[in-house]
Amino acid sequence: MTQLNTAGLNAVDIAVPAYDRTAVTPGIVHFGVGGFHRAHQAMYLDALMNDGKALDWGIVGVGVLPQDRRMYDVMSAQDHLYTLVIKHPDGTLEPRVIGSIVDYLFAPDSAEAVLDRLVDPATRIVSLTITEGGYHVNQVTGELDTSGLEADLEAGATPGSAFGFVVEALARRRAAGIPPFTVMSCDNIPGNGHVARKMLAAFARLKDPSLADHLENEVRFPNCMVDRITPVTTDADRDALSAAFGVEDGWPVVCEPFTQWVLEDDFGGVRPPYEEVGVQIVDDVEPYELMKLRLLNASHQALCYLGYLSGYRYAHEVCQDKLFVDFLLGYMTEEGTPTLPPVPGVDLDRYRHQLIERFANPEVKDTLARLCAESSDRIPKWLVPVIREQLAAGREIKRSALVVASWARYAEGTDELGEPIVVVDRLRDKLVERAQHNREDPLVFISDPDLFGDLASDARFVEQYTAALQSLHEIGARATLEAL
Ligand code: NAD
Known part of the structure; x- marks a missing residue:
């Protein structure tokens, strides 16, 4: 039995990163590292890295909710490695260790570290899978619902929410003359980029109208359509991985074979060459x-x-x-x-x-x-x-x-x-x-x-x-x- 971490990679008998992870540098900060991000966006980047590409687009995960401490603990103990297990209809399991996530920050303990990472010019994309609730949309009016955001709206507050971090980081980048990052929502919401833009701008407007203008005029919010069924990981999934392949992984991800990502080509600057690993890059999603x-x-x-x-x-x-x-x-x-x-x-x-x-x-x-x-x-x-x-x-x-x-x-x-x-x-x-x-x-x-x-x-x-x-x-x- 091999515990999954950098030292154990040589000993496991399943597909592992073909690239030198010490050469991967952060380029993306991702909020909401759950099952889906790890089965989808992180998998596409891992595929690019296996081809020797996108090595400057490593992912730094961020968890803002108290329950994300568990992900922090597991990912830290495993050097941010995890196993993606594709479940084929005939019962075959196809496991692969994914290495594209290079760090994970638990925001309630490390807010300044999260902000530093977000403000770093190397961070060119901030991506989100924070569920529908994370966008604070009032279901009746379609406008921003500020409940739960009160603390982040106070002047000088240390951010607590994903919105709080993104907007504070954009303010600091603007003040420092650093171009803004692209905000890439990968949630299952029609017009996810439009929704992210509208809600983040409304939130920013309550803090500083000029910041909201900056966000609306300067920040890109590509829309995308994402698809891959990724059920919640169960103990049976963990047991199957260790029984069949001898890999001890605290939090593997399971998913179906099918995957699709249709992404609008609307980035503020360079982006990973996603189209080289099957992402459909389009003008209109x-x-x-x-x-x-x-x-x-x-x-x-x-x-x-x-x-x-x-x-x-x-x-x-x-x-x-x-x-x-x-x-x-x-x-x-x-x-x-x-x-x-x-x-x-x-x-x-x-x-x-x-x-x-x-x-x-x-x-x-x-x-x-x-x-x-x-x-x-x-x-x-x-x-x-x-x-x-x-x-x-x-x-x-x-x-x-x-x-x-x-x-x-x-x-x-x-x-x-x-x-x-x-x-x-x-x-x-x-x-x-x-x-x-x-x-x-x-x-x-x-x-x-x-x-x-x-x-x-x-x-x-x-x-x-x-x-x-x-x-x-x-x-x-x-x-x-x-x-x-
Ligand atoms: P998950 O429960 O495994 O992970 C959700 C993540 O979002 C967690 O890290 C959680 O802390 C974070 N989060 C939740 N609410 C938040 C908030 N208000 N602010 C900040 N972070 C918050 O769920 P998942 O399966 O990874 O799905 C996440 C999203 O991905 C879905 O809501 C959906 O939009 C999209 N998606 C999922 C699937 C799927 O099959 N699971 C398929 C397509 C798209």
């Missing part, structure tokens, strides 16, 4: 985002309620059932895809089949309960726009209408065997209350303009939706799909 929302995300909704009602509990079970696969491909091909603008460089047919393969990977163990949760955030953003565009163009909507009906049926709160369904949604009470009247008033569920706009008054949609709902009630989900 939006078509790729729409592709992901309307094919990947909407398909998750297309499979989760119908799958659950049919008795399945995992996404891979559904996607190993031909009836469902045909339905999903039908949705994607006939309804989702016609609403997409051209997506340069992507073979959409291949992408659709790849999605089915990814969803069918039994190693990922994605639960339908997770996919069914917070539907009121998902269906209106991912599927309703497809329905609207298809209706406007006079094209097919029967599968999308069935997906909405399956949500309505799911929200009734009992499955086809009469077992209770735990509906998880911030609008749960309202949804369940409406859905329970589905049988006597078939339009009740979709008569909510906040969620569905005016779909309840579109005759074509209403016809398809009510027929689908009736069929779900009378013959159930599986037979409805068979009849489709």
Whole structure:
């Protein structure tokens, strides 16, 4: 058994960095070193470094939350090395030690060290995977929500939040005549660069309006679309790594084989040559985002309620059932895809089949309960726009209408065997209350303009939706799909 660290690298029998890590110098500061950053952006840099490139783009991780102390402890003990384990659908594990993270700072203990690193001219990119919550967006107004940022807004305060650090560092760089870094959000938020810019500028404006102007005028915020399913690491993952490969790693990362990163070429200066390791560098990320929302995300909704009602509990079970696969491909091909603008460089047919393969990977163990949760955030953003565009163009909507009906049926709160369904949604009470009247008033569920706009008054949609709902009630989900 070998403990993972620099000294142990020679002794492990899995792929390790091919480069001399002592020659790697920091160029990126990353906030939010969790599973996803380590499976995605750090992996791409590691691949470049293995080719002898980007050695001046080493990553310094920063954790700002109290719980990040654990990552600090593990990474420090391992010389910032960790194992990325790709889980193939046939059960094969493909491990590789990643070396692109060269340091990790725990901000609550080392705020000045974090600022020094951020202000250092060698830091040319500050990247973020701080989850949606880290952007402080008020979900109702879309404007900055300052709760949790009060301490950082006080004059002269030592920063505590990611926003506090980024803005203070930009102020210090400006004062010292050092050009600003590029802020690269890699969170799963449409228009992530736009959102980062808007929220950081609003925060900076509350501290110093001229700093906000500087940020808006001088700092680049590339948008990007990121994709790679990276579940939370479990003890079983740690045990499997040590049992199969003899590597003791305090916090390995597991992920699916697929990975995608579509990145807008909007950097303040030089950037790593990401395109040399498969990153798609583009002028406009939006078509790729729409592709992901309307094919990947909407398909998750297309499979989760119908799958659950049919008795399945995992996404891979559904996607190993031909009836469902045909339905999903039908949705994607006939309804989702016609609403997409051209997506340069992507073979959409291949992408659709790849999605089915990814969803069918039994190693990922994605639960339908997770996919069914917070539907009121998902269906209106991912599927309703497809329905609207298809209706406007006079094209097919029967599968999308069935997906909405399956949500309505799911929200009734009992499955086809009469077992209770735990509906998880911030609008749960309202949804369940409406859905329970589905049988006597078939339009009740979709008569909510906040969620569905005016779909309840579109005759074509209403016809398809009510027929689908009736069929779900009378013959159930599986037979409805068979009849489709
Ligand atoms: P994770 O829980 O492993 O890591 C999240 C990291 O963000 C932690 O370091 C945490 O401390 C930090 N963080 C959370 N809230 C913060 C805040 N308010 N301010 C500063 N830091 C904060 O999660 P993950 O799987 O790495 O996912 C992180 C993000 O990556 C997601 O929210 C999503 O936007 C994106 N992403 C994840 C996946 C995936 O499959 N896991 C796929 C695509 C994109």
